[in-house]
Amino acid sequence: MQTAASRQQTQAKWQKAISLAELEERSKAIVKLDGKQILVLLSAGRIYAFNNRCPHEGFPLAEGTLSEGCILTCNWHSWRFNLEDGETLVGGDTLRHYPHDIRDGDIWLDVSDPPPEALRARALAGLREAFDEHDYERIARELARFERADGDPLDALTHALEWAMDGLEFGTTHAQAAAPDWLALRSAIASDDAAERLIPVVEIIGHLSWDVLMQKGPFPIPADEAERFDADVFEQAIEDENEALALAQARAGLRAGGGQSLRASLERASLRHYQNFGHSVIYLDKAYELAGILGDRADAALLLPLVRSLCQTAREDLIPEFRAYGPALAAWDSTGMDAPDAGSFRGKGVDASLKLVRASSGQRQALYDALMCAAADAMLHYDASYREQTTKPVQENIDWLDFTHAITHLNAARKVCAHQPELWANALLQTGCFLGRNAKFVDWEQETSQWSATDNDQLVDDVLASMLDHGEPLYIFPAHTLKVATALKEELALNPDAPWKPVALAALNRFVNEPMKKKHVRRAVAQASRFVELEG
Numbered sequence: 181m182q183t184a185a186s187r188q189q190t191q192a193k194w195q196k197a198i199s200l201a202e203l204e205e206r207s208k209a210i211v212k213l214d215g216k217q218i219l220v221l222l223s224a225g226r227i228y229a230f231n232n233r234c235p236h237e238g239f240p241l242a243e244g245t246l247s248e249g250c251i252l253t254c255n256w257h258s259w260r261f262n263l264e265d266g267e268t269l270v271g272g273d274t275l276r277h278y279p280h281d282i283r284d285g286d287i288w289l290d291v292s293d294p295p296p297e298a299l300r301a302r303a304l305a306g307l308r309e310a311f312d313e314h315d316y317e318r319i320a321r322e323l324a325r326f327e328r329a330d331g332d333p334l335d336a337l338t339h340a341l342e343w344a345m346d347g348l349e350f351g352t353t354h355a356q357a358a359a360p361d362w363l364a365l366r367s368a369i370a371s372d373d374a375a376e377r378l379i380p381v382v383e384i385i386g387h388l389s390w391d392v393l394m395q396k397g398p399f400p401i402p403a404d405e406a407e408r409f410d411a412d413v414f415e416q417a418i419e420d421e422n423e424a425l426a427l428a429q430a431r432a433g434l435r436a437g438g439g440q441s442l443r444a445s446l447e448r449a450s451l452r453h454y455q456n457f458g459h460s461v462i463y464l465d466k467a468y469e470l471a472g473i474l475g476d477r478a479d480a481a482l483l484l485p486l487v488r489s490l491c492q493t494a495r496e497d498l499i500p501e502f503r504a505y506g507p508a509l510a511a512w513d514s515t516g517m518d519a520p521d522a523g524s525f526r527g528k529g530v531d532a533s534l535k536l537v538r539a540s541s542g543q544r545q546a547l548y549d550a551l552m553c554a555a556a557d558a559m560l561h562y563d564a565s566y567r568e569q570t571t572k573p574v575q576e577n578i579d580w581l582d583f584t585h586a587i588t589h590l591n592a593a594r595k596v597c598a599h600q601p602e603l604w605a606n607a608l609l610q611t612g613c614f615l616g617r618n619a620k621f622v623d624w625e626q627e628t629s630q631w632s633a634t635d636n637d638q639l640v641d642d643v644l645a646s647m648l649d650h651g652e653p654l655y656i657f658p659a660h661t662l663k664v665a666t667a668l669k670e671e672l673a674l675n676p677d678a679p680w681k682p683v684a685l686a687a688l689n690r691f692v693n694e695p696m697k698k699k700h701v702r703r704a705v706a707q708a709s710r711f712v713e714l715e716g
């Protein structure tokens with residue numbers, strides 16, 4: 181049903197454009213009507229009226245080339261439009277046409293705008309095409325059109341999450357995980373600048389689109405639904421990596437009680453193992469944060485991929501380096517009363533780190549602070565020479581993001597443990613795994629005083645604000661910067677005088693100011709060649 185506003189806007193608005201005689205003489209004319217710049221063409225006896233601004237980048241179509249009577253080529257980047265049926269033959273966005281009428285020798289145009297719902301539907305259809313092709317600029321254009329037609333960009337985002345659902349072979353990625361941090365940044369934008377406020381949404385949709393495109397699906401999430409939701413069956417299905425059963429249970433849970441009905445089970449599953457190098461609990465925490473912003477409408481699009489990712493995730497506690505995690509968890513009794521000390525984690529491997537964590541198991545808050553400090557300390561002292569090394573084995577491909585994850589993981593785990601305190605042992609021991617694993621890749625002797633940011637209360641906010649023009653061609657890097665800065669902002673808001681604050685700010689300062697090697701050509705080829713030689 182049309183609203184009063186849309187009825188008003190669909191009323192025809194005929195305006196005189198040019199006399200037929202003049203058009204016959206000139207064959208084309210640009211007219212300005214109702215604030216619009218319209219090109220009127222006479223070709224092969226037919227009249228066409230359409231926007232003079234090319235829908236690609238706005239250059240004048242009056243300078244284009246007409247062929248076959250009705251095919252117009254924009255000479256800037258060769259987009260082609262069929263003026264007869266309105267189709268864009270080469271390029272993407274739709275060219276707007278205007279109905280015409282001839283009255284008493286004059287050409288009249290209907291310059292009324294379509295109803296907003298039609299404009300939104302068209303923008304959304306265009307956004308879907310841009311999403312499928314990862315056409316970043318078009319994603320931005322269609323979102324701007326959607327918003328101009330009174331659409332809420334978060335509605336468009338919800339659609340994009342649904343489009344991504346069946347395109348992600350392993351479920352949730354950093355695209356969904358960084359989304360609530362982008363939206364927090366959006367909320368913090370003080371200006372009314374619509375373009376500025378659109379940046380976070382464009383980035384999220386661009387990232388989703390990229391991840392889907394790179395995976396070359398589809399990988400449909402089955403529509404099967406269990407008769408009733410049973411939390412034990414659901415959790416066991418995830419534990420057994422039985423994706424079909426877990427998804428069927430998840431669908432039943434969503435139908436019966438919405439996303440919250442799955443939450444406790446998913447929280448337990450996200451921390452049950454040291455898995456996916458800490459991503460699982462981050463994905464879980466961020467999925468619920470995003471669902472809180474977007475509302476129930478996004479539950480399925482966020483939680484079904486999350487269930488898939490939990491079923492498919494790599495469980496590093498099964499590999500030799502982290503096998504001590506299971507026994508340490510089984511032996512956890514919250515009676516360890518050693519005063520935790522961040523410095524004591526320096527140089528300790530996984531087994532020794534887990535022992536240190538257990539020794540302070542009865543000092544939960546102090547242990548948490550010590551682990552946050554130790555994670556930041558390791559990040560501040562990352563041995564950047566690793567990024568230049570090309571002859572090391574694959575397991576030594578350690579870089580900045582391995583360090584930022586220790587902090588982001590602990591931040592997410594803290595929030596999950598606020599609802600599920602019995603998971604603290606998992607969370608703290610898993611941080612011990614991070615510390616032990618990263619310990620080999622730090623240089624404790626290096627000078628770090630130049631990174632001190634104790635006097636810079638604005639550092640975290642400045643880093644976050646810089647994300648709005650980050651300049652990175654690959655989404656994964658700004659996603660990590662955004663996530664670690666947001667994690668520190670959240671932690672410092674809770675504990676402004678945290679003992680680890682100086683070292684965490686220095687670590688962040690170094691991370692955002694040191695160059696990061698983002699592609700390792702020589703190392704990748706050397707490792708591949710060595711591997712192929714050994715495979716026999």
Ligand code: FES
Nearest residue numbers: 234236237254257
């Ligand atoms: S502006 Fe017309 S094709 Fe680019």
